[in-house]
Amino acid sequence: MPVQPVAASAPPSSGHRRAASVHADVCVQGSGVVGACLALSLARLGLQVDWVRPGSGASPAPSDVRAYALNAASVELLRTIKVWDALPADARTPVLDMRIEGDASGSALEFSAWDQGVAALAWIVDAALLEQRLREAVGYAAHVRTVERATPAALQAHCEGKAADAVRDGLGVRWNRHAYGHTALAARLVGDRPHEGVARQWFRSPDVLALLPFDRPRPGHSWALVWSGPAPAAQTLSEAGVAEFEQRLAEATGTAVGTLRLDGERVLWPLMLARADRWCGPGWVLLGDAAHVVHPLAGQGLNLGLADVAELTRTLAEREAWRSPGDARLLRRYERARALPTLAMGRLTDGLLNLFAAPAHPFGPIRNRGLDLINRSGAAKRWLTARALDR
Ligand SMILES: Cc1cc2nc3c(=O)[nH]c(=O)nc-3n(C[C@H](O)[C@H](O)[C@H](O)COP(=O)(O)OP(=O)(O)OC[C@H]3O[C@@H](n4cnc5c(N)ncnc54)[C@H](O)[C@@H]3O)c2cc1C
Structure with a gap:
């Protein structure tokens, strides 16, 4: 849907007093997880928020089959806005161990929540249920009004996701985009052996296969699959018959997890x-994705978006009383704080992909040896875990 940027209703440094015709301090544009979390988070500051959700009266969109790996900081944000505890227990599965395998047999990197002294390395959360609970929470929130289209406000917060080209163009923002030519296939699986809270990932050059332990529909035996690789191969996998697809899965995962069955669509x-x-x-x-997009191999895109929400909330909470929420100098503080973490994650995921998606020779031995070396270094593992958990 084409999206027109809406002008701010007040000049940036006119102070935080709303004009009589203006309802909201902030108009949040974007009906995804980042937009909903931002609306709820800003409302807790006492700001008046309009949340744009086109078609909010229509029947719900088809369910998202994905499950997100969320870090500790994201969980904390969801707790603060009272959404975490509203999720059923089987829709937020803790990851207790993580095993990442290279493309040579035996080379692997293992993380354990126990070793790292944390309750969980991540939590796997049902994407569709999370969106549903967020919508319900917005319905109850005192300072949030759900609207069909953008309204004038001191600040327009754009969370329309990566496809928001019209918005960025309208604002004069350049979008530096590199299409990988790779596609991720997401699906739900059920296994015959318990997952025991272990997340698994195979760097198979050129494809990357991740299995996230999950408890829906079968507690202890379900998985969320993200299998990415060159677009034509992913397309073929998505169109393969169920038996053939399951056979390809078995070849890719070997004996590590037992027999996996496809549960629903790809x-x-x-x-x-x-x-x-x-x-x-x-x-x-x-x-969120309106500002930055990374490859999902590290499961960090939404975590970055939710960290944006936390940072913008902090920035607005700490602003001088005379500054409007739309004050450009104020917003630069948010931009500066988020520049480095988002850039670093983009480089990390891109670097890993380039290293592991390259043909096996000449990088194969180096990358597999790298995994083994990190695996033996307690300090390197602690550092990597802290970055992933955003502690
Ligand atoms: C296969 C896959 C697996 C992933 N796994 C993980 C993971 O495990 N962990 C993780 O942290 N991240 C993961 N990600 C990344 C994550 O999905 C994104 O980073 C996240 O969804 C971005 O959220 P968003 O709200 O910014 O954008 P979106 O999810 O794109 O939501 C934006 C929404 O705004 C709507 N919209 C558009 N225009 C308007 C408008 N004018 N008004 C109102 N609404 C509008 C769009 O329709 C859309 O629903 C994964 C991504 C993929 C592809």
């Missing part, structure tokens, strides 16, 4: 690395 997601060259200006700001 959905494809084209992958890219992208970043907006500016994230804010007078009366507007970008968050």
Whole structure:
């Protein structure tokens, strides 16, 4: 749907007093997880928020088959906005161990929550249920009004996701985008052996296969699959008959997890690395995938978006009383704080992909040896875990 940027209703430094015709301090545009979390988080500051959700009166969109790996900081944010505890226990499965395998037999990197002194390395959360609970929470929130289209406000917060080209163009933002030519296939699986809270990933050059332990529909035996690789191969996999698909899965995962059965549909997601060259200006700001997109191999895209939400909330909470929420200098503080972590994650995922998606020779021995070396270094593992948990 084409999206027109809406002008800020007040000049940036006019102070935080709403004009009589203006209802909201902030208009949040974006009906995904980042937009909903931002609306709820800003409402807790006492700001008046309009949340744009086109078609909110229509029947719900088809379910998202994905499950997100969320880090400790994201879980904390969801707790603060009272959504975490509203999720059923079987829709948020803790990851207790993680095993990442290279393309040579035996080379692997293992993480354990116990070794790292944390309750869980991540939590696997049902994407569709999370969105549903967020919508319900918005319905109860005192300072949030759900609207069909953008309304005038001191700040327009854009969370329309990576496809928001019209918005970025309208704001004069350049979108530096690199299409990988790879596609992720997402699906749900059920196994005959218990997952025991172990997340698994295989770097198989050129494809990357991740199995996230999950408890829906079968507690202790379900998995969320993300299998990414060159687009034509992913397309073929998505169109293969169920028996053939399960056979390909068995070949890829070997004896590690037992027999896996497909549970429901397979959905494809084209992958890219992208970043907006500016994230804010007078009366507007970008968050989540509207500002930055990374490859899902580290399961960090939404975590970055939720960290944007936490940072913008902090920035607005700490602003001087005379500053409007749309003050460009204020918003630059948010942009500066988020620049490095998002850039670093983009480089890390891109680097890993380039290293492991390259043909086995000449990198094969180096990368597999790298996995083994990190695996033996307690300090390197602690550092990597802290980055992934955003502690
Ligand atoms: C296969 C796959 C697996 C992933 N796994 C993980 C994971 O395990 N962990 C993780 O952290 N990240 C993961 N990610 C990344 C994650 O999905 C994204 O980073 C996240 O969904 C971005 O959220 P968002 O709200 O910014 O954007 P989106 O999810 O794209 O939501 C934006 C929404 O805004 C809507 N919209 C568009 N225009 C308007 C408008 N004018 N008004 C209102 N709404 C509008 C869109 O329809 C859309 O619903 C994965 C990604 C993929 C592809």
